[in-house]
Amino acid sequence: xxxxxxxxxxxxxxxxxxxxxxxxxxxxxxxxxxxxxxxxxxxxxxxxxxxxxxxxxxxxxxxxxxxxxxxxxxxxxxxxxxxxxxxxxxxxxxxxxxxxxxxxxxxxxxxxxxxxxxxxxxxxxxxxxxxxxxxxxxxxxxxxxxxxxxxxxxxxxxxxxxxxxxxxxxxxxxxxxxxxxxxxxxxxxxxxxxxxxxxxxxxxxxxxxxxxxxxxxxxxxxxxxxxxxxxxxxxxxxxxxxxxxxxxxxxxxxxxxxxxxxxxxxxxxxxxxxxxxxxxxxxxxxxxxxxxxxxxxxxxxxxxxxxxxxxxxxxxxxxxxxxxxxxxxxxxxxxxxxxxxxxxxxxxxxxxxxxxxxxxxxxxxxxxxxxxxxxxxxxxxxxxxxxxxxxxxxxxxxxxxxxxxxxxxxxxxxxxxxxxxxxxxxxxxxxxxxxxxxxxxxxxxxxxxxxxxxxxxxxxxxxxxxxxxxxxxxxxxxxxxxxxxxxxxxxxxxxxxxxxxxxxxxxxxxxxxxxxxxxxxxxxxxxxxxxxxxxxxxxxxxxxxxxxxxxxxxxxxxxxxxxxx
Amino acid sequence: xxxxxxxxxxxxxxxxxxxxxxxxxxxxxxxxxxxxxxxxxxxxxxxxxxxxxxxxxxxxxxxxxxxxxxxxxxxxxxxxxxxxxxxxxxxxxxxxxxxxxxxxxxxxxxxxxxxxxxxxxxxxxxxxxxxxxxxxxxxxxxxxxxxxxxxxxxxxxxxxxxxxxxxxxxxxxxxxxxxxxxxxxxxxxxxxxxxxxxxxxxxxxxxxxxxxxxxxxxxxxxxxxxxxxxxxxxxxxxxxxxxxxxxxxxxxxxxxxxxxxxxxxxxxxxxxxxxxxxxxxxxxxxxxxxxxxxxxxxxxxxxxxxxxxxxxxxxxxxxxxxxxxxxxxxxxxxxxxxxxxxxxxxxxxxxxxxxxxxxxxxxxxxxxxxxxxxxxxxxxxxxxxxxxxxxxxxxxxxxxxxx
Numbered sequence: 001x002x003x004x005x006x007x008x009x010x011x012x013x014x015x016x017x018x019x020x021x022x023x024x025x026x027x028x029x030x031x032x033x034x035x036x037x038x039x040x041x042x043x044x045x046x047x048x049x050x051x052x053x054x055x056x057x058x059x060x061x062x063x064x065x066x067x068x069x070x071x072x073x074x075x076x077x078x079x080x081x082x083x084x085x086x087x088x089x090x091x092x093x094x095x096x097x098x099x100x101x102x103x104x105x106x107x108x109x110x111x112x113x114x115x116x117x118x119x120x121x122x123x124x125x126x127x128x129x130x131x132x133x134x135x136x137x138x139x140x141x142x143x144x145x146x147x148x149x150x151x152x153x154x155x156x157x158x159x160x161x162x163x164x165x166x167x168x169x170x171x172x173x174x175x176x177x178x179x180x181x182x183x184x185x186x187x188x189x190x191x192x193x194x195x196x197x198x199x200x201x202x203x204x205x206x207x208x209x210x211x212x213x214x215x216x217x218x219x220x221x222x223x224x225x226x227x228x229x230x231x232x233x234x235x236x237x238x239x240x241x242x243x244x245x246x247x248x249x250x251x252x253x254x255x256x257x258x259x260x261x262x263x264x265x266x267x268x269x270x271x272x273x274x275x276x277x278x279x280x281x282x283x284x285x286x287x288x289x290x291x292x293x294x295x296x297x298x299x300x301x302x303x304x305x306x307x308x309x310x311x312x313x314x315x316x317x318x319x320x321x322x323x324x325x326x327x328x329x330x331x332x333x334x335x336x337x338x339x340x341x342x343x344x345x346x347x348x349x350x351x352x353x354x355x356x357x358x359x360x361x362x363x364x365x366x367x368x369x370x371x372x373x374x375x376x377x378x379x380x381x382x383x384x385x386x387x388x389x390x391x392x393x394x395x396x397x398x399x400x401x402x403x404x405x406x407x408x409x410x411x412x413x414x415x416x417x418x419x420x421x422x423x424x425x426x427x428x429x430x431x432x433x434x435x436x437x438x439x440x441x442x443x444x445x446x447x448x449x450x451x452x453x454x455x456x457x458x459x460x461x462x463x464x465x466x467x468x469x470x471x472x473x474x475x476x477x478x479x480x481x482x483x484x485x486x487x488x489x490x491x492x493x494x495x496x497x498x499x500x501x502x503x504x505x506x507x508x509x510x511x512x513x514x515x516x517x518x519x520x521x522x523x524x525x526x527x528x529x530x531x532x533x534x535x536x537x538x539x540x541x542x543x544x545x546x547x548x549x550x551x552x553x554x555x556x557x558x559x560x561x562x563x564x565x
Numbered sequence: 566x567x568x569x570x571x572x573x574x575x576x577x578x579x580x581x582x583x584x585x586x587x588x589x590x591x592x593x594x595x596x597x598x599x600x601x602x603x604x605x606x607x608x609x610x611x612x613x614x615x616x617x618x619x620x621x622x623x624x625x626x627x628x629x630x631x632x633x634x635x636x637x638x639x640x641x642x643x644x645x646x647x648x649x650x651x652x653x654x655x656x657x658x659x660x661x662x663x664x665x666x667x668x669x670x671x672x673x674x675x676x677x678x679x680x681x682x683x684x685x686x687x688x689x690x691x692x693x694x695x696x697x698x699x700x701x702x703x704x705x706x707x708x709x710x711x712x713x714x715x716x717x718x719x720x721x722x723x724x725x726x727x728x729x730x731x732x733x734x735x736x737x738x739x740x741x742x743x744x745x746x747x748x749x750x751x752x753x754x755x756x757x758x759x760x761x762x763x764x765x766x767x768x769x770x771x772x773x774x775x776x777x778x779x780x781x782x783x784x785x786x787x788x789x790x791x792x793x794x795x796x797x798x799x800x801x802x803x804x805x806x807x808x809x810x811x812x813x814x815x816x817x818x819x820x821x822x823x824x825x826x827x828x829x830x831x832x833x834x835x836x837x838x839x840x841x842x843x844x845x846x847x848x849x850x851x852x853x854x855x856x857x858x859x860x861x862x863x864x865x866x867x868x869x870x871x872x873x874x875x876x877x878x879x880x881x882x883x884x885x886x887x888x889x890x891x892x893x894x895x896x897x898x899x900x901x902x903x904x905x906x907x908x909x910x911x912x913x914x915x916x917x918x919x920x921x922x923x924x925x926x927x928x929x930x931x932x933x934x935x936x937x938x939x940x941x942x943x944x945x946x947x948x949x950x951x952x953x954x955x956x957x958x959x960x961x962x963x964x965x966x967x968x
Binding site: 274275299391393426427465468471472 | 838839954
């Protein structure tokens with residue numbers, strides 16, 4: 001079931017010389033509506049001459065087109081924010097470079113309807129209203145100076161200053177909801193009561209929009225008046241369901257042996273087997289291409305969550321297009337007879353396999369691996385995906401020495417976020433704050449990256465090896481030079497910073513870690529001071545103090561009594 | 566254990582379950598402390614003595630599965646009632662008609678197994694009342710009934726000296742009857758109960774290699790614990806010539822140490838890791854069992870070493886059950902049954918093998934050495950799977966039930 005809406009819009013120049021309002025709506029084809037949603041935006045430009053109109057139109061057009069070009073893995077507010085910041089910067093640059101554009105800025109109110117939710121983005125004094133049953137609610141707040149005579153001066157707007165702060169909100173949709181996006185030329189002359197009545201009078205959004213604008217002008221509105229009205233006719237289902245439905249139909253393939261065939265693939269060997277998954281090296285018969293086929297253990301056939309998990313993983317992996325990852329090979333819809341997905345094959349071995357074979361990693365090797373790992377992670381983090389299981393076994397280096405990050409099986413993304421799966425990952429590589437129940441972040445991925453590099457160099461872990469189901473106590477990490485004195489100071493500092501117990505002390509972004517690794521000895525970081533016991537475990541300090549004081553008192557009491565005799 | 570906990574479930578049921586469980590465990594192992602006197606009267610050989618104390622353990626282990634099925638199909642309260650009636654009837658029968666032969670003791674031991682199976686009744690009875698966040702505490706309180714084994718060792722030999730061992734069966738019916746009344750009055754089935762486990766589920770979980778490992782590991786730790794609990798009275802009596810009463814006290818000390826540290830073992834495992842804890846505990850248990858096999862000149866020296874061994878085994882029990890519920894999140898009910906059964910089988914093996922060792926070689930040494938060997942085997946097995954377990958099991962999830 002797809003989301004269905006009807007949209008209507010109207011505008012009037014009022015008694016101004018030109019219309020500085022601009023409105024637009026996109027209702028894309030069903031597949032895209034399901035993924036990204038329908039987008040409506042209204043802007044009211046300010047600034048002299050052509051500038052106001054220019055700013056409004058550029059902003060609305062920019063948002064409407066760029067939003068659909070953002071990665072599917074980004075959540076709505078994040079995607080809108082990225083676009084708006086870019087537009088803001090562009091407007092400022094224009095205003096600075098050309099005199100006729102100076103002072104150009106615009107309000108913006110945008111609404112995205114997707115699945116069964118709506119999202120709003122708002123800056124300036126246009127308004128977003130929602131009519132639900134008898135409730136007529138204003139969803140936005142005007143960003144104007146609340147002072148007599150200044151109610152028209154914008155506090156915040158696109159193009160106003162370097163730092164753009166947009167209000168984002170979201171909520172559930174109900175069938176029959178009517179949303180309207182209005183510029184001040186409409187809402188000011190009409191007032192809420194009149195708007196409410198007009199929306200009740202006209203069911204058709206186009207009629208409603210026209211009526212709103214006509215009445216605003218009739219009531220003496222001088223300003224440009226623009227109205228965008230949409231009505232929710234039918235709700236969409238939770239967006240990934242259609243995609244996941246396939247998993248309920250497809251069976252799991254049985255245990256495959258070399259020589260077996262599944263669809264168009266001939267099994268060459270079983271590459272890897274874990275509790276949940278199996279990876280086969282296969283050859284596509286048609287193209288003779290060697291590929292990797294990933295599927296689940298046959299035992300998990302009845303486990304719907306795992307089956308959905310594999311589809312999610314494929315969905316995510318398809319969107320991670322970077323040469324730091326194996327690439328998913330797209331397949332014709334309906335071509336699979338079982339639940340699996342196929343990705344590119346690369347000759348080589350994982351770093352864990354290399355460790356097990358006894359390979360020695362030099363400082364230069366590890367620095368190179370670190371740089372490449374940081375680049376890959378940064379590509380992933382830019383897509384708003386947290387890997388959650390960075391470890392030597394998930395890093396593959398091919399025969400040319402190119403590093404690839406494997407296994408998005410537990411990767412987390414706003415789309416796939418699933419509290420039931422809890423904190424996945426491998427205990428020794430899981431950041432301390434996750435043991436306390438915090439959610440995985442960029443910092444926890446960087447922690448895992450730090451532990452990975454540490455382990456490659458020393459074959460030890462900074463806080464010792466951690467077991468499954470253990471709730472360890474974290475002290476200060478052991479400096480890697482204790483195990484391997486040939487590690488230079490700058491690298492040790494980077495490693496210790498990456499694995500810092502407190503996420504605040506770690507690298508803030510992957511790029512920061514990348515830069516530190518690339519600069520290396522040229523620009524060494526300042527080393528972190530060791531945490532005093534007082535900060536690490538204040539309770540223990542006070543308990544020890546109290547105990548010591550108690551014992552001292554006992555001794556004194558004894559001395560007092562013994563002395564009294 | 567705060568106010569919230571007491572409001573969350575049904576405290577009367579929890580108390581009744583604990584009381585029932587505690588006394589059931591007391592009768593389950595009572596043939597051990599009485600063993601010396603029974604053996605004298607019935608002229609039993611060492612091997613027969615071993616088998617006599619081992620029978621209830623094995624019966625308890627197997628009946629645990631039966632009772633588990635009953636709990637699933639009849640609800641816990643009715644299943645518990647049936648179990649208690651059987652035990653009371655068996656004790657009453659033994660007391661009224663007397664036990665006159667080796668075969669009759671074994672038969673009685675088999676019926677006492679129903680008391681050992683109380684485990685499978687009391688824990689679900691209590692824990693089903695509690696929401697997941699309080700289940701650990703509820704299971705801890707109900708599970709403290711393990712201490713019943715100490716009561717048997719403390720009182721049974723003295724009572725046997727005063728009134729004759731046949732009458733101890735009758736005397737045991739007094740507290741047991743009291744517990745039965747309390748149980749009937751206060752225990753109540755939880756409104757919701759999980760769907761019955763099918764045979765298919767038991768077989769499915771056995772396909773997982775890890776399930777077998779856990780059964781083996783528990784058969785060493787719990788088997789050692791319960792096997793020693795049953796055999797030590799006879800051992801102290803034969804080896805060091807202690808009177809049955811003193812031997813009972815010595816046994817009680819060992820059992821007390823072993824059951825007391827069980828929750829500590831769980832906590833330690835939580836902090837430093839279950840696998841690491843078990844590695845240490847197996848090493849210690851193997852060392853102490855090996856030392857004790859050579860015998861000492863003084864009984865108190867042996868006692869010290871046995872207490873040390875029991876501490877290691879008891880903490881090992883806690884560590885195994887720190888891992889099981891988290892590793893087998895979905896199959897926890899089935900796994901608890903299977904692992905518990907394996908523990909009983911281990912106990913049966915140890916208790917009977919000690920008897921046979923004495924019979925065949927004239928000393929207990931070989932029995933202890935073989936069991937120490939099993940601990941070493943567990944150590945080797947654990948070392949061989951630890952890397953796989955550490956890297957593929959995932960992290961600590963929300964705390965689950967601990968038993």
